[in-house]
Amino acid sequence: MTTAARNFEAGLQRPEDAQLFSRAELEKIRADFPILQQKVHGKPLVYFDNAATSQKPRAVIDAIVRYYETTNANIHRGVHFLSERATEQHDAARRTVQKFLNARSANEIIFVRGTTEAINLVAQSYGRANVGPGDEVLITGMEHHSDIVPWQLLCDDKGAKLCVGPIDDNGELLIGEFADLLSPRTKLVAVTHVSNALGTVNPVRKIIELAHERNVPVLVDGAQAAPHMKVDVQELDCDFYAFSGHKVYGPTGIGVLYGKAALLNAMPPYQGGGDMIASVTFQKSTYNKVPYKFEAGTPDIAGAIGLDAALRYVSDIGIDRIGAHEHDLLEYATTAISQIPSLQIVGSASEKAGVLSFVLENVHPHDIGTILDQEGVAIRTGHHCSQPVMRRFNIPATARASFAIYNTREEIDALARGIEKVREVFA
Amino acid sequence: MSDLRDLYQEVILEHSKAPRNFHDLADASHKAEGFNPLCGDQFTVYLRVDGDAIRDISFQGAGCAISKASASMMTQIVKGKSREEAKKLFERFHKLVTGEEPPKNGEDLGKLAVFAGVSEYPARVKCATLAWHTLQAALEGQAEAVLPDEE
Numbered sequence: 346m347t348t349a350a351r352n353f354e355a356g357l358q359r360p361e362d363a364q365l366f367s368r369a370e371l372e373k374i375r376a377d378f379p380i381l382q383q384k385v386h387g388k389p390l391v392y393f394d395n396a397a398t399s400q401k402p403r404a405v406i407d408a409i410v411r412y413y414e415t416t417n418a419n420i421h422r423g424v425h426f427l428s429e430r431a432t433e434q435h436d437a438a439r440r441t442v443q444k445f446l447n448a449r450s451a452n453e454i455i456f457v458r459g460t461t462e463a464i465n466l467v468a469q470s471y472g473r474a475n476v477g478p479g480d481e482v483l484i485t486g487m488e489h490h491s492d493i494v495p496w497q498l499l500c501d502d503k504g505a506k507l508c509v510g511p512i513d514d515n516g517e518l519l520i521g522e523f524a525d526l527l528s529p530r531t532k533l534v535a536v537t538h539v540s541n542a543l544g545t546v547n548p549v550r551k552i553i554e555l556a557h558e559r560n561v562p563v564l565v566d567g568a569q570a571a572p573h574m575k576v577d578v579q580e581l582d583c584d585f586y587a588f589s590g591h592k593v594y595g596p597t598g599i600g601v602l603y604g605k606a607a608l609l610n611a612m613p614p615y616q617g618g619g620d621m622i623a624s625v626t627f628q629k630s631t632y633n634k635v636p637y638k639f640e641a642g643t644p645d646i647a648g649a650i651g652l653d654a655a656l657r658y659v660s661d662i663g664i665d666r667i668g669a670h671e672h673d674l675l676e677y678a679t680t681a682i683s684q685i686p687s688l689q690i691v692g693s694a695s696e697k698a699g700v701l702s703f704v705l706e707n708v709h710p711h712d713i714g715t716i717l718d719q720e721g722v723a724i725r726t727g728h729h730c731s732q733p734v735m736r737r738f739n740i741p742a743t744a745r746a747s748f749a750i751y752n753t754r755e756e757i758d759a760l761a762r763g764i765e766k767v768r769e770v771f772a
Numbered sequence: 773m774s775d776l777r778d779l780y781q782e783v784i785l786e787h788s789k790a791p792r793n794f795h796d797l798a799d800a801s802h803k804a805e806g807f808n809p810l811c812g813d814q815f816t817v818y819l820r821v822d823g824d825a826i827r828d829i830s831f832q833g834a835g836c837a838i839s840k841a842s843a844s845m846m847t848q849i850v851k852g853k854s855r856e857e858a859k860k861l862f863e864r865f866h867k868l869v870t871g872e873e874p875p876k877n878g879e880d881l882g883k884l885a886v887f888a889g890v891s892e893y894p895a896r897v898k899c900a901t902l903a904w905h906t907l908q909a910a911l912e913g914q915a916e917a918v919l920p921d922e923e
Contacts, residue, residue: 707789709836711811712780715893719776728812741812741834770780771837 362671371670374662375751388721394746396541396569396700397725398591401655405595408654412647414479419643421620435646438653439636445656446586446603447577453609456644459600460568461491463587465536466482466602466639467564468495470612471585472533478504480754481530483561485523485547486512486737487540490730496535505524505532512737516692524555531556533768534563538570542743543692544675544700546570553582562608568592570657572749573698574668578603580756591646594750595655599648601680602639609635616641659750667750671699674748678757685764691694691743702729702743705764708771712746716770720757777822778889779896780837783845786794787827788837791844793830793851806833806906806917808898817847818881823852831903839897842887843903850863869900 366374375381383390392400410435410482418427420435436451442449457463462507463676472495476482480495486509492509500507508531510764518536519520527534534556538619540545553563562584567576571588578586585608614621614632618641623631678701687706705713714726715717725745728735734740748758797818798804807814815833819826826906829847834840852859865884867873871891875881890900909917 709840711813711896711899713837715779715896716776727810732812737810738841741814770776771785 347449357427358474359399363663363665365673366666366670370520371410371575371751371753375753377404377658378751379403379406379505381751385721385723386401386719391722391752393722393724393746393748393752393757393760395410395572395749395752396592396729396745398597399572399594399749400751401596401651402658404429404593404658405651405654405702409596409651414648417647418615420646427614427618432536432652433648434650435644438649440468441653441656442510444687445571445576445660446601447579448603449579450719452474452635453603455602455609455639456649457583457600457602457639458591458598458645459590459591460566461495461600463490463585463600465495465586465601466615467533467535467585468499469617471562471608471640472499473503474611475503475749476500476532479530480505480532481508481528482506483508483510483523483531483534484524485510485518485536487518487543487545487547487731487734488535488537489514489541489568490732491565491568492537493733495691505531506702507593509733512545512732512734515694516734516738518545518547518552518557519695520548520551523552527555527559527561529559531559534561535567536563537564537566538576539700540731540734541569541700542702542729542745543694544702544747545692545694546574546696550581551601557582567601569700570698572667573664573671575664575762589714590652590655593652593655594658596648598645599652601652604635609639610685612639614638614641618642620644622694650754659706668698670750671752674752674754674757675699675701676748677754678748678760681757681761682764685761685768687768688764691740697709699748701747702746703715704740704743705767705771708767710742712771713744713764713767716767717760720766722763723761725759775892779893781886781889783883783886784841785837787841787844791831791840793847794832794844796830796832797830799828800830802910802913804873804906804914804917805911806902806919808835808839808902808909808919810898811836812898813902815839815843815903815906817903817910818891819842819907819910821855821911824856826850826853826855829907830907835902836896836899838887838890838899839902842900845883846903846907849884850907858907858911864909865904866901869897 374562418431420432439451442454564585565583567588572593586603591597691702710726788872802819813835818830820828831843869890875885905917
C-alpha cells in the first residue's frame, strides 16, 4: 500500500500534499510563541516535550487575558451584559470545536478537563449503563494509562473483562489479532489514534469498521492526534473522540469529548450539579439536554475561550501544513539520530506522527534528559504513562523528543549534538 | 560541561557502570523493594542483619546512573555498620543531596560526598535517595519502600 493510501486508511490528510513552511513563515510562527524567546542554562530553549504539553501562542494568551479583563462573568444564568457576552463566547468556542472535528452538531461537543476526564466520562456513564458481568472492553497494547485505568475501574466494578490487542516489534497494532478479540461480549472498543510513547498512527478507520460490523461503539483517544492531523469525526464514523486543549496550543484544564448525539442522549449523567439539570426537587431531578447534561458546575470558561483561539490559530495556518512540517522534522530527526552509535529508536511503525522515542546503550534515559537539559534541550524521559508499552519492549523507560509547529531542523541538530555530549560523559 | 561533571563525578559514573554488591543475598534476613513510579527505577535491597549489626548487604534492579551509583556506594559504606549508624548516615546523606547541609571537612560521609552535586538538580534527588529509602524499609521489616512526596 502506498503512503498516501495508508494515510487515507488511517483517516489522515496526506502530508505530501501540503506545502512545507518557508523559513520566513517558520520564523513568524516562532515569534508567535513568547516562551520560545528565552534561554535555559544559557542556551536557547529547544522545546521537544510537545507530546506532554505544547507551548501557547500569543493569540491564546491574549484571548484569556482579554476574557478576564473585559468579559468575566458566569454563563447561562445571568441576564446582565457580561454574562450574556461570556455565554456567547463560550458557545462560540463550542462551535469552533465542532468545526475543528467536523461534528454534525455543536451539541455533540462536551467540554471536559482533558482527554483523561473525557475517557472517564464515557467509562462511568456509557460504560456503567452498558457493560455488565462477563462483558468485555477491548483496547490496544499501546494505550496511555488514561485509556487503560478508567476501563479497569469499570471492569472491576462490573465483573467485566479488559481485553488487549497486541502490538508487534515495530509498535504497530496486529489488526488480525485485534479483530479476533472482538467477541459477542465486546461492549466497547477504546483505541488511541496516535501512540504517545511510540508515535504509531493506528488504522482507526479500519478498527471502527471492524467494530461497527459487530455493532460495537468505538472511542478514539485523540490526545496525540488532534494537534497533528485533520480529524473528521463524521468521516471516521467514531462514536466518541477525546482530545486535550493543552496539547493543541490551548490552555491546560480544558478538553473535549465528542460523542454521537444518539449515544449522548441515551447516556446517564456523569456528575451532578448546577447547569446539568432542568429541574430539581428533593424527590427527583430531571436532566438538562446535551451537552449541558454532562457539564455540571461552572465550566472552565476562560479555558474554552483559550481553546477557541488555539484551534483558530491552528486552522488559520492549516493543520495539514502543520502535519507536513512535523513529518519533515520526524524524518530529518530519524535520519540524524539513527546515525548515532549505540542509539536505538523505539517505535518504527510505517505511519508515525511527531514522536521520536529512543534509548542509548548503557545510559539511562533519565541521565540523557538531565544532560540534554543542560544544553537547553527539553525532552521527556521515563515511561510516558505507558508502562505496558515499556514492558512490551523490555525497557524501563525511553527518552522522547516530540515535535510541534514551531520546531526547526536546527533544533534537531542541537538535539543530536546533545546526545553526542551524553555519550562523551558516559564514554 | 564543568557543571555536569559536578553531578556526574567519575566515581559516580564508575559505580553506575560496575556496581558493587550487585546480586541477591541467599541468606538475607531482610529485604525490601523500592520503586519510583515517576521514572520506573526499581531496586531490591537485601540485608543480613545479626542482632544490631548489618553483616552483609546487596542490591539488584534497574535505574539511572545516579540511583545505581548511590545504591552501590550505599552498600559499601553501610556494610558492617549498626542499624543506628545506617539510619544516621541516611539522614546526613539526605541533607547532603537536598542541599540542606553541604559536606564538611573531617566528616564521616566518606565517598558519599561526591553526591553533593545532586543538590543542584532537584529532579534527581529521588534518584539518589531511592536505595536509601529501600534500605530503611528493609530494616523496618517492610516489603516496600514508601517514597515521600516531597524530597
